[in-house]
Amino acid sequence: METIVRLTIFVTVLALMIGWELWRPKRQSRYTRWQRWPANLGIVAIDTLIARLAVPAGVVGAAVWAQQQGVGLFNVVSWPLWLEVVLSFLLFDIAIYWQHRAFHRIPILWRLHRVHHADPDFDVTTGLRFHPLEILLSLGIKAAVAVALGAPILAIIVFEVVLNACSLFNHGNVALPPKWEARVRKVLITQELHRIHHSSVKQETNSNYGFSVSWWDHLFNSYTDQPSAGSDHIDIGLEHYRDGNLTTRLWGLLRIPFK
Numbered sequence: 326m327e328t329i330v331r332l333t334i335f336v337t338v339l340a341l342m343i344g345w346e347l348w349r350p351k352r353q354s355r356y357t358r359w360q361r362w363p364a365n366l367g368i369v370a371i372d373t374l375i376a377r378l379a380v381p382a383g384v385v386g387a388a389v390w391a392q393q394q395g396v397g398l399f400n401v402v403s404w405p406l407w408l409e410v411v412l413s414f415l416l417f418d419i420a421i422y423w424q425h426r427a428f429h430r431i432p433i434l435w436r437l438h439r440v441h442h443a444d445p446d447f448d449v450t451t452g453l454r455f456h457p458l459e460i461l462l463s464l465g466i467k468a469a470v471a472v473a474l475g476a477p478i479l480a481i482i483v484f485e486v487v488l489n490a491c492s493l494f495n496h497g498n499v500a501l502p503p504k505w506e507a508r509v510r511k512v513l514i515t516q517e518l519h520r521i522h523h524s525s526v527k528q529e530t531n532s533n534y535g536f537s538v539s540w541w542d543h544l545f546n547s548y549t550d551q552p553s554a555g556s557d558h559i560d561i562g563l564e565h566y567r568d569g570n571l572t573t574r575l576w577g578l579l580r581i582p583f584k
Contacts (some may be wrong), residue, residue, distance in 0.1 A: 327385060327482055331489070337462035338490045342449040342497045351500045352517065352557070354446040356573055364575040365450035368440075370459040371579075380464050387468035389477050397475020399426040406477060408477050414487075420470045421488065421539040424463065425534040436582040437462070442530065443566040443581055446574065452496030456582055470562065491537040501555075514539050521552045525560040529553065 343486035382389070391397040399409045428438040428473070431486045437459040444451045455463075471481060500506065501540075509515050514535045522533040532549035535542050542548035552559045571584070 331486055335489055335493075336485050338493045339449060342493050342499070343575070346448055346498045352498055352561075353415065354448070354498070356446055356569065358448075360569070361444070361446060361573045362450055364573055364578055365444070365454045367575040368455070368457075368578050369453040371459050372455060373479055375457045375458055376464060377393070380468070381462060383488040384467045384471050384481050385478055388471045388476050388481050389515070391472045392478075399477065400475030404580050406479070408450070408476050410483065413476040414475050414484050416474060417467070417470060417480070417484045417539055418488075419541060420466065421536060422534055422542070422545070424466050425536070426545075426547070429531055429534070434459075434462075439563060439566070440578050440581045442523060443563050443572045443578075444523075445567070445569070446498075446501070447496065447520055447564045448498035449493050449496055449560045451523070452492040454578070456578070458582065475581050490538060495536070510539055512538060512540075514542075517520060518549075520556070520559055521549050523561050524552055524554075525564050526553060527561055531561075 355510050366377050376383070380386070392400055395401070399413065428434040430515045440456040440459070441451070441454050444467065470476070491514065494514055496519060497516050499516055501515060501517075503511055506515055506517055510518055511575055514533065515538060518533050518539060525532055529549055529552055533539075533542055533548055540549070554560065566572050566581070568577075
């Protein structure tokens, strides 16, 4: 049931974002969809297969184990379910924020994460483009958080659904109307904010780490409000990864961490 719910929401949000991009794209892309999408969609298919083979039960399985063993914060205290779900969601989100910062700051982790940032364009499929080794590490981190918290299964399902939907949303090659964008960014990471994170300018790349809410970037001093080149002229990608044969081909994406 969990898989069906997650897949249905994922496909729905992906389709809506693709439709929005076709209707009103924010930027002209360097490459066509046919040049980039096979690699970006291909790597998410590989990620899904490897994750299912390596960790069949996923993060939910870790939470079930914690419940059975009676370990983790919320398996020790007795608080209302709604409060445990809300707190688990927020603590998971903070953990993912710091995971993201670590993947930028620790060289061996950056080797993996730069597959995501080496995309020469920025659209909804960029939000799916992660190296399989990064996906496995991320699964391990989320499983560890689930066990430490004793997180309710409902909280994990809600968090995973929201995380995936937000990643698709804030990587879209679209823009909210300016008045709406100014309001929405007070709570959520918008496309305008996350596009800054994909700038080739290092200090901009190392900012706006949030995937869902924008609060953590404000709280932990990593928020960048506007790009130095202006919204319409951000140079997307990584300066040293401009070879399309590497950055837009599936085999190239898999090799990036080792080059």
